[in-house]
Amino acid sequence: LNTKKQAPTVNSNCCSFEDYKLTTEWLLNQTSHRPKVAVICGSGLGLLANAVNNRQSFRYEDIPNFPVSTIPGHEGCLVFGTIKDQCCVFMQGRVHLYEGYSLCKVTFPVRIFKLLGVETLVVTNASGGICQDYKVGDIMVIKDHINLPGFAGQHPLCGPNDERFGVRFPCMSDAYSKDLRRLALDISSEMGCSDFVREGVYCMVSGPNFETIAEARMLQVLGCDAVGMSTVPEVTVAKHCGIRVFGLSLITNKVSLDYSREEMVNHEDVLLTGKMRAEFLQKLVATLIIRCNHQEQ
Ligand SMILES: O=P(O)(O)O[C@H]1O[C@H](CO)[C@@H](O)[C@H]1O
Ligand SMILES: Nc1nc2[nH]cnc2c(=O)[nH]1
Numbered sequence: 001l002n003t004k005k006q007a008p009t010v011n012s013n014c015c016s017f018e019d020y021k022l023t024t025e026w027l028l029n030q031t032s033h034r035p036k037v038a039v040i041c042g043s044g045l046g047l048l049a050n051a052v053n054n055r056q057s058f059r060y061e062d063i064p065n066f067p068v069s070t071i072p073g074h075e076g077c078l079v080f081g082t083i084k085d086q087c088c089v090f091m092q093g094r095v096h097l098y099e100g101y102s103l104c105k106v107t108f109p110v111r112i113f114k115l116l117g118v119e120t121l122v123v124t125n126a127s128g129g130i131c132q133d134y135k136v137g138d139i140m141v142i143k144d145h146i147n148l149p150g151f152a153g154q155h156p157l158c159g160p161n162d163e164r165f166g167v168r169f170p171c172m173s174d175a176y177s178k179d180l181r182r183l184a185l186d187i188s189s190e191m192g193c194s195d196f197v198r199e200g201v202y203c204m205v206s207g208p209n210f211e212t213i214a215e216a217r218m219l220q221v222l223g224c225d226a227v228g229m230s231t232v233p234e235v236t237v238a239k240h241c242g243i244r245v246f247g248l249s250l251i252t253n254k255v256s257l258d259y260s261r262e263e264m265v266n267h268e269d270v271l272l273t274g275k276m277r278a279e280f281l282q283k284l285v286a287t288l289i290i291r292c293n294h295q296e297q
Contacts, residue, residue: 044274
């Protein structure tokens with residue numbers, strides 16, 4: 001009888017530790033920047049990276065093993081630089097499950113950030129507002145999330161666990177740093193913008209279609225304030241490897257919960273709302289980066 005434990009063949013991680021190491025070493029050889037903060041820019045939010053000085057930028061297709069964005073509004077550039085004395089790296093654009101990438105590939109950059117020495121991850125996204133109080137252009141500080149694809153086994157940590165990154169069963173009840181959430185709300189209030197900055201629960205669906213009305217109503221009952229097609233895998237992998245996480249979701253459209261509503265959502269409008277709020281978001285993220293204390297976890 002063969003008692004040796006067999007590695008599962010389904011849901012196995014598609015990236016080996018050597019893949020992560022190769023990409024990290026390639027980047028370390030190309031740049032002298034050593035970022036402590038990483039920012040993932042959501043749909044139409046690539047302008048956030050304009051806050052950096054001493055900029056050095058790489059196209060995703062030129063970085064070994066890096067996944068390449070295929071969606072408009074996701075430029076596909078990894079931008080290193082400084083904001084005041086803080087060294088940071090910005091992903092101008094992410095990749096999504098619906099583009100055909102495995103969740104291992106979707107979250108590949110997060111583990112690269114870990115190996116580069118990043119301690120804090122700022123995730124941003126565009127989302128549809130489910131909470132009836134939310135308006136287009138509101139910014140939701142992410143308090144918590146619902147991993148809907150995860151419930152069905154589409155989870156970035158399925159497969160053999162690599163203990164070099166984290167434990168088999170990571171705790172997720174404190175996924176979003178309380179300190180950074182409080183700091184973001186303080187900064188918004190100092191900027192006089194509290195009226196459009198909220199705090200709520202983000203739900204990931206796989207997409208690529210926007211919600212039916214029945215689905216939207218179900219998400220509302222589940223306690224979701226906003227819905228999108230990203231972020232949760234990156235946050236999960238970051239939390240798994242001990243990176244502190246902060247998340248911002250820009251409400252780019254209201255999700256229809258009512259059959260009489262005739263307004264239709266589309267990606268172009270999502271990108272337009274991103275442009276409208278880019279300046280505020282850039283200031284909020286830059287101030288947060290300057291003021292966050294890397295020692296806290
Ligand atoms: O989550 P980000 O990448 O911001 O993009 C959001 O916007 C796109 C739909 O317009 C979807 O990809 C959705 O997830
Ligand atoms: N699933 C989903 N993703 C979005 N991204 C931006 N708006 C939306 C939305 O209404 N639904």
